[in-house]
Amino acid sequence: MHYIQGEARSQGSLFPVALDELVPEDHLVRVIEAYVARLDLREMGFSKVQPRKTGRPSYDPADLLKLYLYGYFQRIRSSRRLEAECQRNVEVMWLLGRLAPDFKTIADFRKDNSQAFQATCRAFVQFCRRVGLITGELVAIDGSKFQAVASARKHLSLKQLKRQQDKLEKHIAQYLAQLDAGDAEDNREPIDRAAVKQALQQLHRKHDNNLTTQALMEAQDLEQFVVGEADAKMMRTHLGPRVAYNVQTAVDSEHCLILHHAVTDAGTDNQQLEPMATAAKAVLGQEALSVTADAGYSNGEHFQACEDAQITAYVPPNRALNTQGDGQQFERDAFTYDEPSDRYQCPAGKTLTLKQLNRGSRIYAANPHDCASCPLKPKCTQAKQRYLSRHAHEAAFERMEQRLAAHPQMMLRRRSIVEHPFGNLKQWLFGNGRFLMRHFSGTRAEMSLAVQAYNLKRAINVLGARRMIELLT
Incomplete structure (x- = not known):
């Protein structure tokens, strides 16, 4: 055969x-x-x-x-x-x-050509918008951490430097004690004074460098710094703490195409909702926009800013839990707020009035005499009187909760829209999820090329290569 x-x-x-x-x-x-x-x-x-x-x-x-x-x-x-x-x-x-x-x-x-690559991304998004691949009906926003080139060993923080300072000072004290012991007349164990002095010089040099680094970081108001890649930050990831960048994306619901992306050094997402939503709205050129994101984007100020910009957001409010009394005491929603009088009414029918302002929040307090004689006090507070705080944008939080209650499917839609692009970017394009280039200029160039390749792949999968060539020529 x-x-x-x-x-x-x-x-x-x-x-x-x-x-x-x-x-x-x-x-x-x-x-x-x-x-x-x-x-x-x-x-x-x-x-x-x-x-x-x-x-x-x-x-x-x-x-x-x-x-x-x-x-x-x-x-x-x-x-x-x-x-x-x-x-x-x-x-x-x-x-x-x-x-x-x-x-x-x-x-x-x-x-x-970092800026130019970002321009090509915007140009392709506009092409997809013209041929109907992007509708702008709903935009999902999400963020993910991508490891930087620099390793964790290059990361410095003030807390870490202060701990190192204490260790160095203890080592220096130990060597000085050895020299003092060597000078004692009854010392029977001779020590190598030259070696001890050399070690002391190295310790003093490290100690001086440590203090200089602390002074420089404090002068620049820096809590952390990565040697060789100042734009990166130590962030919490699913693999543990890593030196990384936080990549934000705004994804259209029609075919999961990425409308807008940004590489940031923010360790969390709670300051990213309004800028990402506004940027997506500008890309689409729409007067109004609907966006959805997870609870990590919860921010009352951003909720209000989105409403002012005609952006309807669907984000689960992430509020602090009542931990007093093992969580068995009355929650905030058990108190009724009366806007005209700016007062709260407790479950027992008593009134909580405004006591003070604290960083924009309004603190309300019940009358101590009312609480002392109240039969519901064990279920309300362990203090002499019940306090209640109202966020500066509490009304925006309440409206957000009402929108989510009316549209409970939004969180499922968010997951199906925005998780797909990041899965592709990390596994298909980036492999191990690490950048090859340093600083914002390099990482933004890489991410722009990755987003462009992802969008191109999605468009070909939807339209087919022949149809794409016809539309492009």
């Missing part, structure tokens, strides 16, 4: 195969070619768009952009691996016309 035989490596051909014949009509690279051809790279801010009249000619930014879009689509982010693809991958040879830039040229292009 014979096997299928391949062609001999030394076999010549009368008509050599053209590159164009090796790439199908509906291939990804043809979509990338059509997309990049319609971009105005000068308007988007790419460097070296205008070739110089003297010196060695540079590579066309369009060719390098095609290479990066193809690389991120195929999970190839390393500039050295992209260089290798140019020399062995037929698809890349077709896309670049057999150009083979070196890895330094490829890496510099990504480093120098």
Whole structure:
């Protein structure tokens, strides 16, 4: 029985195969070619768009952009691996016309065009908006932590530095005690004074550096600092504390396309609702917008700001729990607020009046005499009188709770919309979820390319490559 035989490596051909014949009509690279051809790279801010009249000619930014879009689509982010693809991958040879830039040229292009990559993301979103892939009916917002290049060993915090300072001072005291003991007349165990003095010098040097670092951080009002990557922060992740960035996305509900993204250094999401919702609204160009997010975005000030901007938000309010009396005492909702008189009424019918303002919150207190004689006091408070705080944006919290009660399906919709893109970005594009570049300029360039590749993949899956090429040309 014979096997299928391949062609001999030394076999010549009368008509050599053209590159164009090796790439199908509906291939990804043809979509990338059509997309990049319609971009105005000068308007988007790419460097070296205008070739110089003297010196060695540079590579066309369009060719390098095609290479990066193809690389991120195929999970190839390393500039050295992209260089290798140019020399062995037929698809890349077709896309670049057999150009083979070196890895330094490829890496510099990504480093120098962070803002321009973000502009290409916005341009593709507008294209998807025009062809009906984005409707703007509902936008889901979410954040996820992506590890930075810097390791945890490069992280400094004031608490950590103060602990190190105490340890260094104890070590210094121990060595000084050894020297004092060596000077005693009854000392029978000789010590190496030169070694001890050398160790003391090293300890003093470390101690001085520690104090200098603390002084610099306090002068700049910094609680933490990452050596070599000042924009990154130590954050809590599902893997434990990591030096990372918090990536925010706003995702359209129609086909889970990412409308807007941002790379931040915020350790939590509770300050991100309003800026992300406002940015998504600006991208869509709508007068009103509906957004949904998880409880991590709960913020009364942002709830009110969204309402003022005609943004209807659906976010579970994250309120403090009553921990007094093992949680068996009356909760806040057991008290009725009367807005005209600005008072609360307790379950026993007594009145709580405004006592003071505390950082924007209003503190109400019951009359101590009313509480002393109240039969419900064991279920209300262990103090002499019951206190109740009202958030500065309590009305916005109440309206949010009413909206969620009227639309309980919003949290399920949020999960189905926004979890899909992050799953793809972390597992499909980033692999281990770590950036390759440092600082905001580098991480934003990488994330823009990743978001562009994700959106391109989604659009091809929905429309098909042939239809995409027709719409782009």
